[in-house]
Amino acid sequence: MSLIQNRKVEIIPNISVDCVIFGFDNTTKSLNVLLIERVLKLENTKDAIVNDYVLKGFHTYENETIDDTANRVLKELTGLDNLYKKQFNVFGDPNRLKNEKDVIWAESEHFSERTITIAYYILLPTDIVQLENQYNPQWFPVNQLPELGFDHEKIIAEAYADLKEDALSKPIVFELLADKFTIKDLQDAYEAILGVEIDNRNFRRKLITKKYIIALDEKQTGVSKKPSQLYMFSKDVYQKIYKESYLINI
Incomplete structure (x- = not known):
């Protein structure tokens, strides 16, 4: 086996992909966003110093395309693939992860505070997603979102604006x-x-x-x-x- 084959695949520490997964619930007639809970507790206590919701994302591996990373996010969160997705923007503000809770989270997860995120949105009916997995994802109406971490409120808002525009012509x-x-x-x-x-x-x-x-x-x-x-x-x-x-x- 070659040295290249033996080499561990590394992440690119300051490039990530976040996916805004929109789902239409045909029972409640609502457009929803799939989020995961972000919780960080103090050692040896039950107190959470970070407790909010975020989009699911991953850092990109060195051997992946950006599309590959988006597909990996979708697959790991929903178990699904081959769904409609669109890359709609890049978020690279130097201060995007400077909120106190985000700094604490980044330090605990050894993330770079200067992370550039490529954002996609994905469309599906809510009833095809199994919500019982390690991430415990939850659907929230797009106009009734919980407290969000990072700059994910901005990312969702831009995804939603793009979706509304595209829905009238595609x-x-x-x-x-x-x-x-x-x-x-x-x-x-x-x-x-x-x-x-x-x-x-x-x-x-x-x-x-x-x-x-x-x-x-x-x-x-x-x-x-x-x-x-x-x-x-x-x-x-x-x-x-x-x-x-x-x-x-x-």
Whole structure:
């Protein structure tokens, strides 16, 4: 075995990747963010000197691309891969980790206080994530976030702003839904992202004319009210007819 094969893979100490994982909850009709608890206790006591929530992230390994690191974050936190993700910004303010709690945390974890973070956001339906793992992740509504560590409030805010802009010109809303959905599910997802109410009839009229939204010979099951028609999004059809035009106009 060569010396290169024997060499331990090292992290790049001042480059990290944070992932804002957005999930749409079709039961509560809310857009949520997946966070983990950050707790640091004094030695031999139960007192926590750091107790808040953060995005999950990792330092990049020397042999990884930045995309590889983002995929690793997603896989370790959710067990999933091959989901929609977008690199939307880089956060490198020299003072971004200078808060007292962040300094304490960085020292305990041997992190560099001058860390540059490449940020991604990822889209998925909340019900495909198993929350029982070593990180104990929790979903929080994007507009009702808990106390956050580092500059993660800023990172989430910028991710959300980017998502809202892209949702009006790209078909990324379908990444938040099941493969089969109702027009009402689609409307609920748009309303959760955009934070507005959409007129039902106008929305339905506009959406059902889109050739890439395919009506299925199926209806909802297990509902108490009259079951609604199910649809699917055809990426193939979309790519064939795509042009620069908004999916919906608010």
